Amino acid sequence: MDLTQAIAEVKDPAELASLASAVAAQLAGAVFAASTEGQLLEAAEVLERANRRFDGANSALLAEISDRGAYRKAGFLSVHAFLAGGLRLGDGEARRRRIATEGIARLSNLQGETLAPVFPATAEAVADGAIGADHVVEIDAVMRKIPAAVDGATRAGAEAQLAEVARDLTPAGVRAAGFRLLAHLDPEGALTDERDRQRLRGFGLGGQDQRLMSKVRGYLTPQLRARLEVTLESWAKPGMNNPADPASPRGAAEAADPATLAAAAERDDRSIGQRQHDALLALLEAEQALRPGVGRALSSELVITVTDRELAEQAGVALTATGTRVPVGELVELAADATPHLAVFSHATGQPLYLGRGSRLANKPQRLMLFARDRGCTAHHCNAPFARTEAHHFPDWADGGPTDVDHLGAACGRHNRSVGKNVGEWETQLVIDGPARGRVAWRPRTPGRRAAWRVNQTHHAELLPIQGPHAPPEPEDSRIEAHLEHLLGA
Template identity: 55%
Template sequence: MCDDAFDADALLPELTPAELVAVIGAAEQRLSDAPLAALSEDGLLALLESREEARRKGVGVDAALLVEISDRGAYQRAGYTTLHQLLAHGLRIGEAESRRRRVTAASVGRFTAMTGERLAPKYPATAAAVTDGAIGDGHVWAIDEVMDKIPASVDPEQRARAEELLAAAARTLNPAGVTIVGNRILAHLDPDGTLADDKDRQRQAKFRLSAQDRQLMSAVQARLTPQLRAEFEVMFTRWAAPGMNNPDDPDSPHGAADQPGLDPAVLAAAAERDTRLLGRRQHDALLALLAWANAQSVHAKPESLRNQIVVTVTDEDLARGAGVAWTATGTRMPVSDLVRMAADAVPYLAVFAKATGQPLYLGRAHRLASRAQRLALFARDRGCTAPGCTRPFTQCEMHHAPDWQDGGPTDIDHLGGACGKHNRWNGKNPGDWESTVLTGGPDRGRMAWRPVGQDGPWIVNPLFHPDKLRTGPHTPEAERTPPPAVNHRLGTTGPPGIGTTAESGVTRLSWKDLAA
């Protein structure tokens, strides 16, 4: 605990919020140079406790700050359309941390009503504990998770009492302990699970693919409704039967175990050879089912890249059967897996190496990009070009620079991939962004962005091209922030020139030739 004889308030006159933050920063700097070795063990422990209390009080301050920014839409001044964008990309704290901070702000912050009055916090007891420095953001997330699971039919008084009990528990327990207490409260409120209705189940349903790890593997976060679980169980019974859809057995039957024409003796022999555990069999069954479903829709909408597997790979990596390919959905795939997949499936492989006769320049004759242009842009962009965006190319629209309504042509070096949200970023007012296709420097041909009215450098999205990052004190400024030859948002342009992007083409290869 802090020494009661020390009056910190006496050192702080009436300061503005910005001045107080400056004082905190200066104090942190002084603290980093403080002689901690001179403290006793008790002094170190007391300092740790005091510092954690101050950190927890800061959670409430951050929540109040985010509420004020949200209420007033101040994030638009920085060129973002949502608070989430400002946090995740403007402050570079990432998607997950942005969600956590917004959950905390929504839980303990005091928002402004339409009438102008300040509303009470969503969780009053939790907000009071944060103000006291007794609990941190981890406790808030645990409380919110439990409260979200309380059925909507529970009486409001019981719900409020549950929040009070959780906040009281958080004052003495860690977040994991709060979750345990919360599970007991849920069991007390709905012991038979009969109060939860379909709306509660639909609200909690999710199926989310996590990012690929270093081995290019992906974890799944799922909470299935009873209906989806039942569908999975029926599918696995038919497609994950022993011996079915075994990629390690060339003689394994493909499809469902009860499909017409399947020889029971062949299935029995394959099952005898099958050494896979249940989890692997279900994985292989889901893979086989999705491959079959994707093959059915491959020609449903020929001009779209969303209804089929599209892969870009360099001709060098393809020739040596090594390296990593990119799919239009944003997945990185070893070239060796690509070759194996090609033997059975019929995805569309695009090797961008030489120019072809497909038209990449449409001028003003068409507003929508052609399939050839989309394929070429996928090879160049791989995903959304907006800074910090992780949307894959299948979730992108074709963005004109300059905008179509401003006379922008549908030519390959005036287009770039942009998700729906960022495709609407462009504007001419403060808070909007402007975009251009760079015509010089090492990022020549790539779409770049910057907030309107700022003379700072054009920003490209490095997330889909980490191999092209150029940072560090020894990187020439011209390479670090290459200037465009033409600002398509502020001026006019002449006819498109022939550049590296325009020279990119599409070479179609036969899957059977590739597999051989």
């Protein structure tokens, strides 16, 4: 029996995965120096075909994990969270694999029926090792842009054509071919209708770069564009809302004194893009000034946390509840304009003051202190900013948990609902000793064993490196009382 036949005899997917790992390890240690150039090139092609087939195998495996909700047993709320955090792929690669799976895997519907791949020709090309997940992502992007009015047969033909050309093109080449295909299907945009516009609409802020600057991405509907243009025409006129000119009129141009505006326009050397940026900033400042400061939620107010050392030295970066980083040098000016809530706590310990309350809902002072301590969702690897979190009780309020700062932690809605007593759910505690003392720790309830406690470092990068948290004792342990006495004494 040759090697191919021996492998064919292995039917268990887990055994095949172990075999593939062993082959990869052996191949990683192989010496290619004795191979001819032709053998090297052939090996590169064979390996690439194998990698592309592995993309298909990964999609089939991920589909089964998704259909059966297996990711919950590892303590994750979604397939994406399992890929990004559990397998440590990050959001970008997790999204890539998820898109590939949705396109080429055999997923199940709500009735439990196994469906054919959404892109059958693409799935076949992946199985052949002719294309990989990067090609699938580009095909998916093109297919999403085909107008809803195009009939099913034409859409199927377009997918088959894209899969065929992908066998000979790079992913970038597939994108270019897709542009030509879309132009052929709807050369004048006549088929695009309101369904397509509503499906494509969106607006988002990209992450901050090293300069703390952010890119904006999105698609605006005609209605939003029209309203935005009218507003910018007024608020972004030359001379209006210029932060570098104290005499520049603020607000809408129609309310400004004509002579003052004309003089400010003479001094205005900003580009159109800069004027529009400043207009949006002024518009948001005006909106926030009119909003009443009521309610418990911090997501609608400007809240900033900064250490006492950073504030004294006017150096470093402050953090807002929505996750934006603000240079401390700009903090004083921002505070003067927006009168934000400013939580200052010790740089040395990071310990917030104790602010216990005996009601079910955390009040505003408690939320402020939770922001100062947690900065965002405390669940492992969750990057949700504080503005999208809730005050999570441990123990749960229904189980007698008090609404005290040392029994509360910030948790996004999904993670807050993931806490429970069943396998696949999470449990939480406050760490009482070690480097992570005073932080909220999470661990999944896994069958047959106790997982390690995990502290989320996503919102506390300045504290790295840090040791893993010590498991807290049971609630009746006397050290809990000693810890509470320490907090109250502080």
